[in-house]
Amino acid sequence: MPSHRDNGDIHIRRSGLDLTADAGAYRFEFSGRDAGGRLFDAYCPQPVLTMSFVPAVNGQMMADFTVTGVEVSARTATVACRAGGVSLALSINFTPCGLVYSYSFDAAGLAKLELGGIEGQFFQVCNFGADLSRMDLPATAAMDLQVSSRRVQYDKFFQLDGGNFMMPPYLLAFFDRRRYVGLGLLGVSDAANALDVRASAGHLGVSFDYARGPKSGRYDSPPLLICLADSPVGILQAYRDSLPPAPPRTAEQAWWRRAIYTTWGDQVYRKHIAEGRFQAEAGAEKHLSAEMIDAALAELASHDIRPGTIVIDEGWSRSLGDWDADDAKFAGSLRQYIRHKQAEGYRIVLHFNPFLVDAASSLAVGHPQFLVADTAGKPCKVARSGRDYCLFDWSRPDVREHLCRKIAAMVAPAALGADGIKLSGVKFLSDPADVLAERAYGVGERYLLAVLEDISRAVKQAAPEATIFLACLNPLFSHCFDIVRLGNTSEVNHDLYVQRAATASWLLPGRPIDTDDWACYAKVLGATTFIKALAGVPNIFSAFYRGDGRLKVQGAAGGSPIRMSAEQYRVISAAWKMHEFSRDIDRSNLRVDYDRMEFSTPPAVDGQPFARTYQGGNTLAVYRGRDIHLASLLEAKLIIDLPDGFEPIRVERVDRAGTRQKVDFRKCLGNKIVFDAQSSRDEAYYYHIQGAQ
C-alpha cells in the first residue's frame, strides 16, 4: 500500500485503512483500526462523528472483521473484508455532500443485516414524511424509527408517523446541537422494512429485515447515504443531490397546474347527512353521481370558483377492484359524461386504488387466485374505514395483465378517455409475510415500486399525455407519477400541508403539487388557503361543506359537516385568483419558514415572476414585471416590498364584478408601498399595483 496517494478527492494517508475525503463543505476522515469492533472512525470536522462499518448478520456482530484489501478510484473506495468466514466487499462512494456505503457478499440465510452505525450526541430527529417533523430522542432508551410506505408499523415507535398519508423519502436527520446528520437510503429495498434506524443512547444503527424471506446467494445491501448539513433543508438538498438520476418522464401539460375539484368530500358529507354514520368514510362511494358533480360545479361557479380539473373519486366503478364504470351514476354512460365535461373545458381524473379489492366484488369472488394469501392460504384482509378488503397479488402476470388493461381503459381515448388517474391507497401494501405468487417480482418497497412502474407504463402507453397523481415524497419513485398529491391531513394542523409541499418542492423539484384538501377542515381554511395557493395547485374536496374538527378517538371521518359560509367561498375564490396569476411560476425549492411564517417561491432572477406571502401568510402577492397582484385576508395597512426599479403609479382594488377602484397609497421605508386594504373575506377580490413602464 502506498503511504500517501492523491486520488481525486480521496487521500490515503498512511495505509489502506486511513482515508480522508473532502466532501463538499464537510470533511470526512477515516482512521482505520483493523482490530477490535470498529474499523473506521470518521469525523467531520472536529470533534468526532464516529462511524463503525462493522456489520452484524442475523444479530451477530462480525467481530473478527479483517480488511484484506483496499481499492481506491476517483470518488470510490472498495474495501475487501472478511468476517465470520464470509468475504465482504464494502463500497464507499463520496457524493458532493456525503458518503454512501453498501455491502456485497454471498448471503446464506440472511435474515437481518445491521449496518455498522454512527456514534454521536444526537438528541433530536427530523422526519421528512407526511406529518411528524421533529422529536427529541430519549437520552438512554432505545427507539426504533422506521420510515416506509406502509401505513402502520404496529411494532415500531413511529407507527403512523413513518409514512401514513404520503410515501415518505427514506431519510431522517439527526441533530447534535451543532449540525444535522442525515441517514438516507438511495435505493429501494426488498427488505420487510425500508429505512429503519435504531437510536440508542446517541448510537444510530440501520438495519434491513429479511426474517420473513431470508436472503441467499449474492446480496447487495441498499446504499446508505450519510450526509451533513446545517439545517434539515440542507439534508434534503444533500440527499437530493446524491440520488441517482431519475428516468425521463412525460412533458408537463399546462392543465396540470389548473385548480382542482375532487368529489370525495361531497360524497362523504352527503353520506353523513343522509345516513347519519359519521364514523366511517366507507359507503361514500355510493353518493357519487353526475348530478352531485354538476351541482357542486354550479355551486362553486356561483361563488366565482372555477376548477380546471375534476377528480372523480372512489365510486365511479361498480366496486373497488373491478374497475368497470358504474354507468348508472352518470346518466347511463361515464364515458359520455367525461366527454361532456371535457367539452366544457374540464379535465377529468379518475380514482384508482391498485391494491384493494372489495371482498364482495365480482372480481374477488370470481378470481380468488388474484388475491394475496396468508400463509394458511386464505385471502389476506385489510381494514379500511370500517370495512374489510382483499389485496391484489400484482406478482401474478395475469393480475398485472388484467389490471393494466383496466387502467388503460380508464385513460385510452377509445375507452373512458379520462385525462389521468389519481392513485390512492398505496399504503395498503401487503405484508412481506404474505404469500405472493412470484417473490421475484418484488417484496416490500420493491414490490410497491414494481407495481407503480407497471401502472405508469400502462397509463402512458394508453395515453401518453395522461397524468398520474400520487401522494409521494419519495424521489426514488419519481418516475412513476407526474403530480405530487399532498394526501389527507391527519389533524387540525395549519402547517401540515405546507410542510409536505416544502419537502416535495425540494425532493421533487419542478413537479406540480396538488395541495389536496381532505379532511376539509373549516378551522384551517383561512390560515392555509393562501399559502396552499402559493405552494401548489389548489384543490377543494367539497363545494358545500367544511368539516368541523376530527378529534382522534371520537371523531367523525372528515369532521362534522358545516355548510360553507359566503366568507369562506370568498377566501377560496381570492386564493384561486392569485393562483391563476401565478400558475406558471416554478415552485421548485419553496422557501418555507414556519418560525417566521414566510413562504415564497425562489426570489426572482432577471425579472422573472415570483410569488410570496406577507403578514404570516395572510397576504399573497404575485410579482410579474410591472404588475403586482395581491389579495389579503386582513383589513389593515398593507406594507409590500417593491422590486428594485419598480415605481408604483397606481393601486386599484378589484371587486368580484371586475370593477376597479383607485386606492391611495404611499411609498415608505425606501422600496415599500403602504395602503389601506380591505379583506378578501369581504368585498375586495384582489389588488393590482401597477408600475411605471
Place this chain on the structure above:
Amino acid sequence: MRKKPMNADAKVFKIPLERGHAEVDCRQAVLRFVNSAGLTYYQFKLSATIEYLDAPSTNEPAVLADDGGGRHFVFRGRDGLTDKEIHLEARGGAIDYWVVARPRRPGAAILCMHYGQDGPGISDASPHAIEEFFILCPDRYGSSIPRQGKVCFKLGVPSFRFEKDNNFPHEGGRAIISPYFAALRSGEDWLGVGTMEIPTSEYGLNMTFLGGCAVTDFCYGGNLTLSPETPFAFPRITFQPGDDKLAATRTYIDRLYREGLAVPNEQWESDWGGPFYCFFSDQMYTYQVERDTQEMQGEMTMTENYCNEAFLQRCLEFLVRHAIGFKVIIIDYGWFVMNGQWRPNIKRFADFKATIAKLQAMGKKVLVWYSPYFNAEKSTNYQAHPEIGVKKRDGTPFFVTRFGSEINYQSDFTHPAMRELCRSDLEFMLSPQGLNADGIKIDCTHQPPTIDNVFHDPSWGTGEMFHYRASKFMYDAAKQIKPACCINATAGNPLFNRTYDVHRIHDAMEYNLDAYEERAWAAWMCGAGISDLDDWPSYDLFTVRANLRKIAYGAPSLYAAMRRGTGRRPKASWGYAVTPSQEELELLGSLYEVYAKAPVDLSQAVTIDPFRKVFCRRYSAGPLAGFYAATTLAGNQAVAVYDAQAAHVVSISDIAVAVPLPRGARDVRLAMLDRSRGAVEIADCQVIDDSLIFQARRCSGEVKCYRIAYALPS
C-alpha cells in the same frame, strides 16, 4: 272569569319572530317554527314526558287551560303519577317554555324529563327539519344534523361520556362549561334554544336528534323526588331566533345578564394577569427523554420522578437562564400525598411551605393544585370519613379510575362532612398557619359524580347545581380564609360566574394553533372575565405563535419551557418531546417581557375574533382610555403593548409593521432594545395616518424588542 277553551275549538296563535314566525297550535298542543322561506322546520310538542325510576312512563295529551291572550299559554297534562302544568310565554322576541309538576302521591323518583316528547320513546318526540346546530362548546362547535342516525349534544359540567351510537361526541365540560344554548339552522334562519337556569339535572341542555325527531332531556338519575305539597318547576327553556348563529347566542347570553341570572366577576388583584408558569409539561417531556424504557409509562411515573423540589429548581433555573419572566407559579398535581390527603408529599418536597415561601420571596404568587371531587381510598379524608363518597344504587362507593390505576372515590358535597373537609383543606393550603399559598388551581371538575349516584342530601343540589354549589362553596370558603387569594378554575357558562377569579381554558385536545383562541373566544362570548390561557400539553406549535396572540387577549400561561410537545402521537398520548430552539426561547422571553408592561386586567375590554384572527384589548380608564392596551399586528406576526410612555413591540419575523399610535401622541421616537447594547435609536421610520411604520426584525438574537416612546397630550 275567562272561559278556558277546550282543545277542540282552540285557536292557532301566530307569534312573529325576527326571522320567520312561530305558531302556537292550541288544538294540537304544538309550537311550530316556520322559517322565512315558509317551511315549518320544528314542531315542538308542548307535552312533556316524565320517566320514572320505578314506574312506567305514561302520558296523556296536553290540553289548553288558558291561552293568556296569545302571550302566556297554560296547558294541562298528566300521567299515571303526576299532574303537569305546561307554560308557554312569549317574551319580546323569545318564547319561554317550562313545566310545573305536582305528583298525586309522594315517592316517585324521576329519572328524566323529556321536553317536546309526548310518549316513552324518541319517536314520540318533536318532528323537525333542522339542518345544522351550533353550540359554544370547544373544540367542536357544531355539525349538520343527519337525516338518519343520532346526534346528541350535552352541554354542562361533565365532560362527554361516550355513547357509541352518538354522532357528535364532544367534551361538554372540559374546555369550558358550555352555556346551555344551541342555535339551530333551517334554511337561512337560526333559532336558539337555551336553558334559563342552572338545573339539578345532569347537563343543562341535552338535545338529541334521531330519525327526524328532536327531544330536550333533563336527567335526574332518580335523585329528584317530588312532593304533592310543593309543585316542582322543571327548567325554563327559551326559544330565541337570531340573524345568525352568533347573534342568537349573544341574545341569549345578554338576556342572562339583563335578567340578573348571570353576574359579571368583579374582584381583580394586580398579579392575576400572570404570566403563569406551571412545571407540569416540563415534567412530562423531561420524563419522556430521560426515561429508561422504550415504552412511555404515563403521567404517574412522570409525577413520581419529576414532581419534586429538585426538578422544580431545575425548571426555575432554566427560566432564569433564558430570561422568561412569570408572575404566578402553579404547583400542579403531585405536591400532595394523594387525592383526598391534601398535605405535602415530603418525599417530593421536604418542606413544601418553605418552597412556597421561597417562591413568594422571589416575588411570585403561588397557586397549588386541588381536585375537589377525587379521594383516594387510602387518603386520610376518605379513611376517616367514608361517608363523603357518593354511592352507587347498590350502596357501594362510586369511583373513577385515572391513569389506568389511580382509583378515586368521588366527593359528595351534599354531605356537610365533605364540605367541612374541603373548607379545612383550603384553610391548610391558604392560611398563613398552613401552606400560605396565594391561590388554588381547581382541576378535574369536568368529572363530577354522575347523576345516577346516590347522594346524602339531593335537595342540596345534584347535577349542574351540585357543581355550582360546590364551586360557590369553595370560592366563598377560600375568600373567607384569604380574601385576596386567586381561584383559578374552569367555567365559562355565564351562570357560573363568581365561582372563580381567573378562568382557565383547559387542555388543548388537538394540535391546532387556534385551539386556545377559540376556547378563549367561547369564554369571552360568555362574559367569563379574564382567561388563564393554559398551555397543557404545551405543543411546540404554541411556543411562540400562540403566545404572541395570547398576550393580546388574556393571561398567558406556560407549562413547559425546556421541551415542548409535537402533537398527539400513537406512542405518546400527548406528543413527543421536542426541544425549543434558542431563538424560540428568546422570543418567548421578549413576549413575556413586553406583556409585563401592561398585563391584562378585568377593567380592559378584550376583543377576540378567532375567525378573522383579530386580538386586542383596550383600556377603559387612564390616559389611554379607549386605546389599545395590546394588539397584534401584521397578521399576528408582531404585537404591541402600550403604557402611558411607550408602545413595546415584539416581532416574530422580519416584517414591516404599522403600529397604531395613541391619539395626539407626539415626540415619537423609535428604538430597538439590543440585548447587549441597550436602546439603539432607529431613524428609518415614518408616521402615516397615526401609525408608525418601520421595518422590524425578528426579536431574537441581539434584538430583544422595540420601544416607541411618545408623549401623550396632557
